[in-house]
Amino acid sequence: xxxxxxxxxxxxxxxxxxxxxxxxxxxxxxxxxxxxxxxxxxxxxxxxxxxxxxxxxxxxxxxxxxxxxxxxxxxxxxxxxxxxxxxxxxxxxxxxxxxxxxxxxxxxxxxxxxxxxxxxxxxxxxxxxxxxxxxxxxxxxxxxxxxxxxxxxxxxxxxxxxxxxxxxx
Amino acid sequence: xxxxxxxxxxxxxxxxxxxxxxxxxxxxxxxxxxxxxxxxxxxxxxxxxxxxxxxxxxxxxxxxxxxxxxxxxxxxxxxxxxxxxxxxxxxxxxxxxxxxxxxxxxxxxxxxxxxxxxxxxxxxxxxxxxxxxxxxxxxxxxxxxxxxxxxxxxxxxxxxxxxxxxxx
Numbered sequence: 001x002x003x004x005x006x007x008x009x010x011x012x013x014x015x016x017x018x019x020x021x022x023x024x025x026x027x028x029x030x031x032x033x034x035x036x037x038x039x040x041x042x043x044x045x046x047x048x049x050x051x052x053x054x055x056x057x058x059x060x061x062x063x064x065x066x067x068x069x070x071x072x073x074x075x076x077x078x079x080x081x082x083x084x085x086x087x088x089x090x091x092x093x094x095x096x097x098x099x100x101x102x103x104x105x106x107x108x109x110x111x112x113x114x115x116x117x118x119x120x121x122x123x124x125x126x127x128x129x130x131x132x133x134x135x136x137x138x139x140x141x142x143x144x145x146x147x148x149x150x151x152x153x154x155x156x157x158x159x160x161x162x163x164x165x166x167x168x169x
Numbered sequence: 170x171x172x173x174x175x176x177x178x179x180x181x182x183x184x185x186x187x188x189x190x191x192x193x194x195x196x197x198x199x200x201x202x203x204x205x206x207x208x209x210x211x212x213x214x215x216x217x218x219x220x221x222x223x224x225x226x227x228x229x230x231x232x233x234x235x236x237x238x239x240x241x242x243x244x245x246x247x248x249x250x251x252x253x254x255x256x257x258x259x260x261x262x263x264x265x266x267x268x269x270x271x272x273x274x275x276x277x278x279x280x281x282x283x284x285x286x287x288x289x290x291x292x293x294x295x296x297x298x299x300x301x302x303x304x305x306x307x308x309x310x311x312x313x314x315x316x317x318x319x320x321x322x323x324x325x326x327x328x329x330x331x332x333x334x335x336x337x
């Protein structure tokens with residue numbers, strides 16, 4: 001077992017280096033072929049250290065969405081996104097009203113530059129139907145090939161990772 | 170019922186990388202690293218762990234966060250946080266939990282990046298407004314009575330006639 005040397009480099013450090021290049025990075029476990037996110041020193045569940053870094057194409061599907069209201073502020077969107085490479089992450093969908101974010105909506109990542117206090121971080125925006133359809137050769141359980149990108153109501157039979165498909169929180 | 174001497178054993182033990190760690194290393198990265206090394210030490214697997222015991226000033230819900238990181242589903246959690254003696258209590262609680270059948274393989278883990286990060290990021294202030302001689306002093310400002318190491322220090326100093334600077 002060879003564990004990452006944390007005196008030299010950390011998982012989040014590597015992730016941020018990719019963010020600074022405008023990339024959403026994730027880990028891939030060579031043992032079981034599954035994506036790992038968030039990044040770790042070892043694969044969750046198995047403890048495998050046979051991990052490699054990969055860069056996501058940045059395309060995904062909204063698995064769950066909610067809206068958070070603060071006093072005197074525009075409503076904020078919080079969403080769980082299933083990336084096409086087979087991992088799920090929490091983020092937000094921008095460029096549209098927080099309430100207009102729908103389960104099943106196709107989205108694309110972009111890296112928010114951050115500021116002095118907050119390092120860069122990934123956010124998402126809606127994808128136009130012609131920009132990218134869900135992966136048809138998806139091997140992951142959450143794959144919903146054939147679902148119209150902007151018509152989340154027509155989801156059929158897709159089993160989300162948590163079971164039972166997408167769910168509004 | 171009292172604990173039975175010799176009823177459980179520490180079968181694996183290990184350290185994470187120590188000293189100055191890479192930027193953005195999290196305390197839970199270190200806990201996970203030490204966990205995997207300890208498992209390697211005893212030949213058990215992640216999936217064998219069914220009890221998680223942890224506490225850290227930099228992590229609000231250390232046992233849960235660690236379990237999520239490792240993706241294990243323990244039957245038993247203990248996040249007792251009583252300063253530097255948390256971990257002795259974790260071991261004692263682990264023995265009790267095992268004796269009572271609440272879990273069988275207990276993970277006791279700690280991780281900290283307090284050497285590597287800024288003072289502000291090292292630990293949350295636990296402010297005692299009554300006993301803070303220099304509240305805004307860069308160094309002495311930390312000497313509020315609420316910080317775990319100082320509470321026993323005061324007790325110890327009193328009992329021993331104030332001959333020692335720091336408690337047990």
